[in-house]
Amino acid sequence: MIEIKEVISKNDIKKFVDFPHKLYKGNPHFVPFLNVDEINKFDSKKNESFDDCLVKCFLAYKDGELVGRIAGIIQKAYNEKSNQKRVRFSRFDSINDTDVSSALFSAVENWARKEGMEVIHGPMGYNDLDREGLLIEGFDQMSTFEEQYNFPYYADLIENYGFKKEVDWVEFRLFAPKETNERIERIADAVAKRYNLKLVVPTSLKSFIKKYKEDFFETLDAAYSDLYGVVPFNDKMKEAVISQFSLILNKNFIVGVTNEEGKLIAFGLAFPSLSESVNKSKGKLLPFGIFRILKQIKTPNSIDLGLIAIRPEYQNRGVNTMILSYLIKGMIDHGIEYAETNLMLEYNTRIQNQWDIFDYIQHKRRRSYYKLINDEKKA
DSSP, rough: OOEEEEESSSHHHHHHHHHHOOOOOTTTTOOOOOHHHHHHHTTTTTTGGGEEEEEEEEEETTTTTTEEEEEEEHHHHHHHHHHHHHHHHHHHEEOOOOOHHHHHHHHHHHHHHHHHHEEEEEEEEEEETTTOOOOETTSSOOOOOOOOOOOOTTHHHHHHOEEEEEEEEEEEEEOEEEEEEEEHHHHHHHHHHHHHHHEOOOOSSHHHHHHHHOOOOOHHHHHHHSSTOOOHHHHHHHHHHHHTTTTOGGGGGGEEEEEEESSSEEEEEEEEOOOOHHHHHTOTTTTTTHHHHHHHHSSSSSEEEEEEEEOOGTTTTTTTHHHHHHHHHHHHHTTEEEEOOOOEEEEEEHHHHOOOGGGEEEEEEEEEEEEETTTOOOO
């Protein structure tokens, strides 16, 4: 017998957050959320996304045993921006049982229908910096800290319920070159001179963030606003992002580009890979997790490419070569073995082509699915 229970109490939230640890116990490729951060994601007083979202979470029990979970997120800011009525499914985890998975999806769908939604899609999170996409290739690869791992059977569970592919993302591993690329450096220098641009790098992470944080989000919104699933950031979310990510940044892998007026028009940042330390600590900061994380931040052997963003009016001018030239030098100088690109839309070949300056492999693929809530409606 399958029982679906809405997550209401603090104890329910703890069970919701802990379930993947049980499901993926011993899996070397699974990288959990940090437990404290994930618990806060479902606290309306601590998660600024609740200003723009309606959220409902469910747990699935089979014969009294916890066997699955799912979250439904109605992202009002995204729906308003896209003029759609969508609900996102997120944090979907289940044993390999179609009765369990179907009951979970039905719970989200029934709630969303009452809220007037017409399409369910995902996996998607609160915003574009939350984990998204179902892994469909690369099950033998460790996830990055920014990604969610899942078992191969998840795709069957999702498609069995009637979901269809909406979009794929691809991911690459870029191997650090042994020496700088003189051609790229020449192009970067020429671009800087032609458009009166300047590389800016942090001597102090705190002062760099303070100086450029407004330009950072303006550039991010301008560069990414038209991409699938991207949500505009409100002021509270901006402060939360800065607070969260400043803790895991290494100033050696951050670079900005300013124009002749000193305004930030592009930036690139990479995070020290935290996958191994978070996997070993099972998402817990105490007693030893925090020390593992701090060590990886200070002396990483690999990095995750977080974001490269260029304002639209400066795109297709070679500005990306200025950023890549600096990041390549940083990888060489600090002994980085490789960089993980994280998710890129499969049709965004312009971005993918820039990795041709590296030796690389395309080793993961993720998918977002959609399903019409009301069968009589059409996509």
